[in-house]
Amino acid sequence: MAADARDDGDDTPRSPTPPTPSTVRRVGGGYEWTRSERYTEAMTAAAAYNCYRALPCDGAALTATDVALLAEILKAAEAELDAGGSGGAPAQQATLSQVLRAHQRVLRGAGLDPxxxxxxxxxxxxLSLDRAEPNWWGRLYREISADARRHDMPPEQQQMLMNVLLSCRVGGPLPELPAPAPAEPGAAECCGVPAAQPEWATTVVQASRPASPVQQPGSGDVGWDLADAASEASLPLPPGTAVDPLQALRARRLESPLQPLQDNLESQTYETFERDGTKYTTYEEAVYRCLLDRVPQEEAESRVTVLMVVGAGRGPLVAASLRASVRARRRIRIYAVEKNPNAVVTLQNRAIADGWEGTVTIVPADMREWDAPEQADVLVSELLGSFGDNELSPECLDGAQRFLKPDGVSIPQAYTSQLQPITSHKLWNDVRAYDDLEHFETAYVVKLFKFCPLAPTQDVFTFEHPNRAHVIDNTRSVKLSFECTPPGGTVCHGFAGYFDAKLYNDVHLSIHPPTHTPNMFSWFPIYFPLREPFYVPQGARMDVAMWRCAGKHKVWYEWAVTAPHGAATPIHNPGGRSYYVGL
Incomplete structure (x- = not known):
């Protein structure tokens, strides 16, 4: 079968001059695979790559049936691995050969021809070519996420696929699988997929959950957060049951911080934020207290507070401010300023559906360029990033404060970032898998699992709003000295960053571990990697320098270790050459 020479959008590693084993042969610009020789016992990475490129791609998105069948293949491979184990040695990951043998068995059992x-x-x-994730289940999770992005899959459909995967993995009942879409004549047979849903899809993995904990081989080294996996996947867990958290795989995946000024956020991102009830309840409390402080009871009926929500998104802060107004029995007039045209459409529809007309004015504009018709009493925003200022909250609010009254209030009023050195082999190796300098000079948002802090956190940068300085300068620099506490010493792989925000007076939002807001999940910590890890003896002092730099069109961080002796590092990300936030 001739190779499909078109680009199918995959992001697998590329081999510039791949060898040609007996399973495939070179044909023009592609490869041709020999069916009878595909299931080799020792398929090398190069052979797997060549065969992958040679096989035809049908371009169809993954379905719940696909995910359940692939999960059955991985379970069958693990069963073969366990059966071949000896003694009490811990199980290793299944090899590609074991997975391919399981592929034959499972497909035959499902009535398909492998x-x-x-x-x-x-x-x-x-999946075998995914070098960033050593675990087969983690690879399948990443593949589902990548497939959802490639096909612009609705969030609820992607969540359903994740639920199917988690159910298959822990041995619980499958969610109800939707009936497959009608297939065109002959379309299914070309890929070995029947037009009708196979019988196994409704009966596979129906056994009840085991009463004893189920431990993933090697889970003690990975450190997955079991509760997060179950809650995010919306699957109830019986008491005492431990599971492989496929949702936690997403949480510990390295992600680039958002760039809300440079890019328009996707609907799925807004949905994630809007599910965080704790955050918006806290904002509501801040606005409520601010309204009570600004408007005395005797003026409650006659005085209208002008409140501007800048970066209104799809309206959760507008709704929170309206609830605060009702609680405080104070009258308000709201301007909802949003530059994302897709979010503006949702805002307009919500204003009609929720009866906001007459109280809320929707402004489709960039807050830094909009000319307000009147000055505001209160400026409300949720522009904070995992490091406080890393999504350009200072630059945005400095541009918007021109339409704030001299005695006006900004919510948040201030925020401070914190930093601490950590050891985490997993995070550092995830960065090293990219095999380039750029990724070692990039900050990542990631939920931390089984990392070891080497010292208590220290404050880094603080910003206050409104900023009444005659000349506003948001560049910063700091030198921190940490005394490393782990007994016996350890290796430093980089730094974890957090923030604590004062919304109004004593109302705070925080991801700083000592003061973390309970049940809030909108932000994960930020990770600044080091190009070269180094050993830190117990009690040793570590000096770290960090800079927040700004240019005409971008803002970036630079960081370096200056002590102990022999462990000094180069300055990471000089001039923002690898990572920056666009203005």
Whole structure:
């Protein structure tokens, strides 16, 4: 079968001059695979790559049936691995050969012909080429996420696929699988997928959950957060049951911080934020107290407070401010300023549906450029990033404060970032997998699992709003000295960053571990990696320098270790050459 030479949007590693083993042969600009020789016992990475590129891609998105079948293949491979183990040695990961043998067994049991299947076989080869994730289940999770992005999948459909995967992994009942869409004649057979949903899809993995904890081999080294996995996947867990948290895999994945000024956020991102009830309840409390302080009881009926929500998104802060007004029995007039045209459409529809007309004016504009018709008493925003200022909250609010009254209030009023050195082999190796300098000079948002802090946190940068300085300068620099506390010493792999924000007086939002706001999940910590880890003896002093730099079109961080002796590092990300936030 001739290779499909078109680009199918995959992001697997590229081999500039891949060798040509017996399973495939070179044909023009692609490869041709030999069906009878595909299931080799010792398929090398190069052979897997060549065969993956040679197999045809049908371009179809993953379905719940696909995910359940792929999960069954991984479970069958693990069963073969466990059966071949000896003594009490910990189980290792299944090899590609074991997975491919499981592919044959599972497809035959499902009434499919593995010799003509290309869809599932190609997906398994793709998983084997994922160098950033050593665990097969983690690879499948990442593949579902990537497939959802490629096909612009609705969030509820992606969540359903994740629920199917988690159910298959922990041995619980599958969510109800939707009926497959009608297939065009002949379209299914070319990839070995039947037009009708196979019988196994409704009966597989129906056994009840085990009463004893189920431990993932090697989970003690990975350190997954089991409760997060279950709650995010909306699957109830019986008491005492430990599971492999596929949702936690997403949480510990390295992600670039948002760039809300440079990019328009996607609907899925807004949905994630809006599910955080704790955050908006806290904002509501801040606005409530501010209204009570600014408007005395005797003026409650006659005085109208002008409140501007800058970066209104799809309206959660507007709704929180309206609830605060009702609680405080104070009259308000709201301007909701938002530059994202997609979010503006949602805002306009919500204003009609929720009866905001007459109270809320929607302004489709950039807060830094809009000319307000009147000055505001209160400026409300949720522009904070995982490091406080890393999503350009200072620059945005400095530009918007021109339409704030001289005695006006900004919510938040101030925020401070914190930093601490950590050891985390997992995070550092995830960065090293990219095999380039750029990724070691990039900050990442990630939920930290089983990391070891080497010293207590220290404050880094503080910003206050409104900023009444005659000349506003948001560049910063700091030198911190940490005394490392782990007994016996350890290795430093980088730094974890947090923030604590004062919304109004004593109302705070925080991801700083000592003061973390309970049940809030909108922000994960930020991770600043080091190009070269180094050993830190117990009690040793570590000096760290960090800079917040700004240019005409961008803001970036630089960081370096200056002590102990022999561990000094180069300055990471000089001039923002690898990572910056665009203005």
């Amino acid at each position: 010799e003509v299947d290309a869809r599932y076989y190609r997906t398994l080869l793709r």
